[in-house]
Amino acid sequence: MAATDAHDPGGTERPSVSLIYNPALRRVLYQVVTLAIIIWAVYFAATNVIQNLARANMTAGFGFLNSRAGFDVAQALISYTPDDTFFRALQVGLVNTLVVSFWGIITATIVGLLVGIGRLSNNWLIARLCTAYVELFRNLPPLLVIFFWYLGVLALLPTARELFQTIKDNPDKIFFLSNRGFYMPAPIFGEGFSLVVYALIAGIVAAICFAIYGNRRQLATGQRPPVLLVNLALIILPPVLTFVALGMPLSFDYAIPGNFNMRGGMSVGPEFIALYLALSLYTASFIAEIVRGGIRGVSRGQTEAAFALGLRSSHAMRLVVLPQAMRIIIPPLTSQYLNLIKNSSLAVAVGYADLVAVGGTILNQSGRSIEIIAIWMLIYVSISLTTSLFMNWFNAKMALVER
Amino acid sequence: MVSADRTANNDKDKGSKMAKKILSTLIGAAVLGLGAQAASAGTLDDVKAKGFVQCGVNGSNLAGFGAQDSTGNWTGLDVDLCKGIAAAVFGDATKVKFTPLSAKDRFPALQSGEIDILARNTTWSASRDSQLGFDFRAINYYDGQGFMVRKDLGVNSALELNGASICVQSGTTTELNLADYFRANNIEFKPVVFEQQSEADAAYKAGRCDAYTTDASGLYSIRLKMDNPDDHVVLPEIISKEPLGPAVRGNDSKWFDVVSFTHYAMVTAEEFGITQANVEEMKKSENPDIKRFLGEEADSTIGADFGLPKDWAVQIIKAVGNYGEAFDRNVGEGSPLKIQRGLNALWNKGGLQYAPPIR
Numbered sequence: 001m002a003a004t005d006a007h008d009p010g011g012t013e014r015p016s017v018s019l020i021y022n023p024a025l026r027r028v029l030y031q032v033v034t035l036a037i038i039i040w041a042v043y044f045a046a047t048n049v050i051q052n053l054a055r056a057n058m059t060a061g062f063g064f065l066n067s068r069a070g071f072d073v074a075q076a077l078i079s080y081t082p083d084d085t086f087f088r089a090l091q092v093g094l095v096n097t098l099v100v101s102f103w104g105i106i107t108a109t110i111v112g113l114l115v116g117i118g119r120l121s122n123n124w125l126i127a128r129l130c131t132a133y134v135e136l137f138r139n140l141p142p143l144l145v146i147f148f149w150y151l152g153v154l155a156l157l158p159t160a161r162e163l164f165q166t167i168k169d170n171p172d173k174i175f176f177l178s179n180r181g182f183y184m185p186a187p188i189f190g191e192g193f194s195l196v197v198y199a200l201i202a203g204i205v206a207a208i209c210f211a212i213y214g215n216r217r218q219l220a221t222g223q224r225p226p227v228l229l230v231n232l233a234l235i236i237l238p239p240v241l242t243f244v245a246l247g248m249p250l251s252f253d254y255a256i257p258g259n260f261n262m263r264g265g266m267s268v269g270p271e272f273i274a275l276y277l278a279l280s281l282y283t284a285s286f287i288a289e290i291v292r293g294g295i296r297g298v299s300r301g302q303t304e305a306a307f308a309l310g311l312r313s314s315h316a317m318r319l320v321v322l323p324q325a326m327r328i329i330i331p332p333l334t335s336q337y338l339n340l341i342k343n344s345s346l347a348v349a350v351g352y353a354d355l356v357a358v359g360g361t362i363l364n365q366s367g368r369s370i371e372i373i374a375i376w377m378l379i380y381v382s383i384s385l386t387t388s389l390f391m392n393w394f395n396a397k398m399a400l401v402e403r
Numbered sequence: 404m405v406s407a408d409r410t411a412n413n414d415k416d417k418g419s420k421m422a423k424k425i426l427s428t429l430i431g432a433a434v435l436g437l438g439a440q441a442a443s444a445g446t447l448d449d450v451k452a453k454g455f456v457q458c459g460v461n462g463s464n465l466a467g468f469g470a471q472d473s474t475g476n477w478t479g480l481d482v483d484l485c486k487g488i489a490a491a492v493f494g495d496a497t498k499v500k501f502t503p504l505s506a507k508d509r510f511p512a513l514q515s516g517e518i519d520i521l522a523r524n525t526t527w528s529a530s531r532d533s534q535l536g537f538d539f540r541a542i543n544y545y546d547g548q549g550f551m552v553r554k555d556l557g558v559n560s561a562l563e564l565n566g567a568s569i570c571v572q573s574g575t576t577t578e579l580n581l582a583d584y585f586r587a588n589n590i591e592f593k594p595v596v597f598e599q600q601s602e603a604d605a606a607y608k609a610g611r612c613d614a615y616t617t618d619a620s621g622l623y624s625i626r627l628k629m630d631n632p633d634d635h636v637v638l639p640e641i642i643s644k645e646p647l648g649p650a651v652r653g654n655d656s657k658w659f660d661v662v663s664f665t666h667y668a669m670v671t672a673e674e675f676g677i678t679q680a681n682v683e684e685m686k687k688s689e690n691p692d693i694k695r696f697l698g699e700e701a702d703s704t705i706g707a708d709f710g711l712p713k714d715w716a717v718q719i720i721k722a723v724g725n726y727g728e729a730f731d732r733n734v735g736e737g738s739p740l741k742i743q744r745g746l747n748a749l750w751n752k753g754g755l756q757y758a759p760p761i762r
């Protein structure tokens with residue numbers, strides 16, 4: 001009885017207790033005070049921005065995004081000329097950020113998975129090599145890794161002139177690597193090539209259906225149809241046959257020496273190569289540790305049980321251990337993906353035209369520091385939240401379904 | 404191993420520079436956004452109150468304009484202007500602190516009040532005057548954008564650069580002129596854009612680009628940093644007007660006057676033949692113009708009207724010499740750059756350096 005009475009706010013038994021000690025009131029009071037402080041801080045910041053802008057004769061607003069950019073961007077994957085607007089330039093930067101992040105995440109995941117498993121290998125050499133890799137890349141600042149690759153790429157690869165000389169000596173080569181980038185033939189799609197793509201899509205759909213059928217059949221009868229062979233045929237044959245039937249509507253634009261650089265073909269610049277390698281290999285070292293931790297987190301009995309059932313160690317890993325390890329791996333993996341996306345802003349150091357590099361140029365040409373920084377924040381938050389949402393969905397899908 | 408060591412050092416250097424740069428951009432923005440600065444009477448009063456001039460200069464060791472020697476002393480034409488201002492205000496050229504800035508950080512640094520004056524080989528343009536809200540007037544170097552290439556490319560004119568990769572620093576008027584010039588002449592080029600001049604230097608050195616473009620004065624300075632400067636040649640085309648001068652925040656005419664007239668005093672001194680060495684002697688001159696300029700006229704109020712001591716011009720000349728002396732010492736015959744006076748000669752000697760009468 002006494003205990004409940006003590007909590008009675010309107011209790012008449014102890015009228016001497018001050019209102020300040022009232023828990024219900026306190027709870028509300030704390031929240032009101034916190035909220036008031038936040039509102040005051042936002043108001044203070046906003047009025048200050050306005051005052052300071054006025055003092056510096058500047059106006060706020062995003063109208064400047066529609067003015068002519070005037071500067072060129074080194075790597076534009078979507079059409080862009082200096083006559084386009086600042087807004088278009090920002091889009092170019094955003095695409096570049098997304099591209100390097102996308103390929104970086106894919107490569108980092110694959111390398112990280114292999115190295116993480118490799119560290120647990122019974123092979124002494126592989127395990128030590130993987131450990132050395134992780135310890136090296138994990139303990140270097142990412143900016144240093146980027147510079148390492150960039151200076152390495154620039155220092156080790158032949159110059160444009162040296163490349164021209166090599167081409168004179170071996171005129172048959174179609175892939176070239178120089179410190180101006182990696183050059184390869186660009187495909188030129190002839191008439192009707194879209195049919196080949198449709199055939200490929202149809203083949204993939206058919207292959208997925210067959211895989212589902214194969215799984216069902218295995219569950220029902222215990223016999224597994226030759227899914228791999230049939231699927232390979234389903235994916236490869238239709239587009240190849242269509243391609244031949246249409247008379248091979250595909251030619252290539254080869255890179256050839258120009259005045260100063262290679263002309264034609266497709267090329268990937270050394271800035272992208274350096275950034276992509278650095279981000280992938282750097283993040284892979286963290287992913288490797290997450291993978292190793294995830295696998296270690298699966299109880300040893302699972303592996304032993306798999307072996308007892310006669311599974312080979314590769315099957316035991318793929319079918320028993322990894323699916324369980326994934327539940328431990330995915331949440332910290334999401335953080336690493338987000339880190340990689342955010343680290344891609346270090347591109348500015350090697351002249352890769354990512355969002356921060358292009359935004360920085362706009363900031364300087366237009367003087368709109370507050371607006372540009374706001375845009376940067378908004379875009380990075382959006383990319384990161386989208387990635388998180390996707391990973392959360394994936395995590396939910398991989399989570400242990402309790403029956 | 405030497406090269407490996409150098410690379411590692413470079414990396415470290417760049418790493419810390421990057422961090423500093425990011426930090427200063429953020430601080431710049433934060434100060435602009437949140438800084439609770441009380442509206443002050445004016446920069447001149449602020450400077451007098453704190454006892455030194457905070458001067459934004461080139462942070463990437465641009466020899467001749469803003470560079471630090473091995474003992475940490477700042478030298479250069481822009482640096483001398485700042486020293487001159489300190490001498491005019493305090494009678495002591497050492498009362499100046501330097502903030503090294505990248506092209507990108509310079510404007511936020513000035514807008515936010517982090518620096519009192521920006522003397523960082525900055526081009527005066529209409530939009531910087533109007534849109535950014537700065538004031539420019541004195542031009543301490545008339546420059547123009549040019550190109551530098553390796554001699555062995557056999558290029559004799561910028562018009563022959565069709566298809567070339569060109570290194571350029573981002574956020575500069577240079578970057579805009581480059582795009583405009585090549586479009587106007589219908590020439591293709593591949594820009595390789597760096598945020599730090601030092602990064603662009605390294606990339607050009609490593610052969611990432613065929614040509615390097617920036618203000619001609621900068622090209623001469625960067626050429627000296629190459630392993631063998633004679634392997635590089637500056638092309639004859641000057642594709643733009645680049646009047647370089649100090650910038651201050653707008654609506655602050657007192658400070659603006661002090662900054663502008665420090666430069667004009669140096670030009671006037673050269674016109675009168677007053678040098679660092681003979682300034683004391685010249686005080687005794689009978690020429691009324693010189694007497695007035697040096698504050699030797701009994702009822703002269705020029706210094707006081709600027710909010711400066713009476714002998715402000717004497718102090719400037721004692722500290723950094725006249726404009727011709729500063730030019731020769733930093734970029735001209737007395738320096739490794741050996742740049743001709745050209746447009747920067749006095750107006751009565753075929754150049755553009757001209758000061759309003761000081762009376």
